[in-house]
Amino acid sequence: MNPSVKTLVRDGLWDNNVVFAQMLALCPAMAVTTSGANGLGMGLATTAVLVTSNVLIALIRRFVSPDVRIPVFIVLIASLVTVVDMALNAWLHELYKVLGLFIALIVVNCAILGRAEAFASRNGALASFVDGLAMGIGFTFALVVIGLIREALGSGTLFAQASQLLGAQFAFLEIRLHNHGGALLMILPPGAFAVLGFLLAGKRVLEARLAARKKSSATAAPPESAPSAGT
């Protein structure tokens, strides 16, 4: 079993997206997405840990006996997060001051254990690396989308304070949509549930439409000119 890179990327970003399809890691996805920049920070930190833990676990997978695999994975992930936390604090202190709040939360992100269990413990290091990267980017994408919607509706800005996270040259990302404040509800936890609910519903509708169109075009079109996209 050696899934192609294309499948892995597609899975991570859309078909099997951590938040939108697997419905994992909802706690950090809801808790930190009060703004696009927060979502981006949490997503990037999680991606780093996810890639490293996937590779590490794929490398030792042959030695791990099934009875103790979960505790072994947990110990590895928790140590990894702690090391990342200390390293960021020491050498990327400015970034740490922004991300510091989120890093400890990564330990309890079940998506990481989920990938370790479902993918890395059954596949090679390279495939696990790609899987971790794709899943991480998919997670980041989900968090940024939820964060941006909540931020736009809740405080009327987009990517506020992104320059704190990415550096001053990214200050152009910060957009103020209007000055009327916004619906506080969107910043509060109920806003996260509402946004996620609408996004999930939207994804389902979109997928149903796409499937229906594919089906109708497949039956209507002559076999020679069958659409090549969407394999």
Place this chain on the structure above:
Amino acid sequence: MDLETLKSHALYPPLLLGCVALLASASLALAASATREAIREAEARDLRDSLAQVLPAGYADNDLLADSAQVETGRGAPLTIYRAKRDGVTCGAVFRVYGKGYGGEIVILMAVDQEGVLLGARVLKHTETPGLGDKIEAAKSDWIGEFSGKSLATARWAVKKDGGDFDQFAGATITPRAVVNAVHTGLETFRQHQSAILGRPADGNFSSLSPLGERARERGEFFPNETFSQEKEHGS
């Protein structure tokens, strides 16, 4: 003996888990010792930056980190203070106060001039809800800038909901309340231990002595349990 037969042995799982835990602890210890110096340096740099933020530009001409002292306040651990000096005369003090916020402890650095007027305050560390409680950070909102120039006498140190002068945030009251209360406590501590904090002899004559201090001095027990020791900065 191949790996599969080894794995089926009853002792394999606990030994494996033990080894992994051992390796993980070892790597954590290694990482901790590798990063300790860098973290300490980064935090010292942070502290220097924060000290510069709570004190108005040009307020002091000394290196505050090198001019620190421990003051016993009779409550918990001794207070570490950094004295601001101009031409060798102490003209203010910077110290940390702690508030109990919604998500845990909030560490605040505050600067007070010799009369007990707040020069500035900054939140150094907190674990409040991002997007709600984190407006106490100077980088995210100028809320804490409102504190500057106020003293015990000129402001009611509580959030508006509690009848004070300071705004709470929409959706977050506990966090600003914790900050306001902590700074309030800091100002009171300063009033009670003014001479020790400023490093002046206890029999000095101040215009802004608190009534409590006056009474205590009349009874001849001015700051009885206060000790203060000059403490040079260790390392840098």
